Amino acid sequence: xxxxxxxxxxxxxxxxxxxxxxxxxxxxxxxxxxxxxxxxxxxxxxxxxxxxxxxxxxxxxxxxxxxxxxxxxxxxxxxxxxxxxxxxxxxxxxxxxxxxxxxxxxxxxxxxxxxxxxxxxxxxxxxxxxxxxxxxxxxxxxxx
Numbered sequence: 001x002x003x004x005x006x007x008x009x010x011x012x013x014x015x016x017x018x019x020x021x022x023x024x025x026x027x028x029x030x031x032x033x034x035x036x037x038x039x040x041x042x043x044x045x046x047x048x049x050x051x052x053x054x055x056x057x058x059x060x061x062x063x064x065x066x067x068x069x070x071x072x073x074x075x076x077x078x079x080x081x082x083x084x085x086x087x088x089x090x091x092x093x094x095x096x097x098x099x100x101x102x103x104x105x106x107x108x109x110x111x112x113x114x115x116x117x118x119x120x121x122x123x124x125x126x127x128x129x130x131x132x133x134x135x136x137x138x139x140x141x142x143x144x
Contacts, residue, residue: 023043025043026049027041030060032064037063039060044076045078054088061091061097061099066097067098069085072102074103075104076106082110086119098137099121100129100132100133102122102123102128121136
């Protein structure tokens with residue numbers, strides 16, 4: 001069993017090494033690409049593992065300039081997944097981490113229903129996610 005990381009855990013540097021973490025029906029893996037942390041998730045995210053999914057993804061917020069949450073391999077995302085993604089969006093904003101979500105068909109469908117204002121930074125591919133992150137960086141520089 002994988003113990004969830006508490007929100008009260010002291011911050012520490014964690015280098016993604018690409019090893020797969022089994023999370024009760026989902027597989028989580030993180031790796032670095034061009035100074036961006038990519039968190040790749042496959043399988044089902046449901047009530048049994050949504051908290052651990054959040055903890056795993058959130059540990060990388062603030063650790064790198066940008067984060068891509070690749071959910072293109074997710075077969076099921078429970079309804080509370082939208083609120084978890086909104087929480088991650090708030091966490092990234094507070095930490096100054098640029099980020100984007102790459103969603104599978106089921107993730108995009110849930111976001112269409114649960115995020116009708118399209119407030120979450122979504123992309124259709126990892127390549128587009130890198131472009132989204134670059135645009136966020138340009139927008140923040142222009143605002144400065």
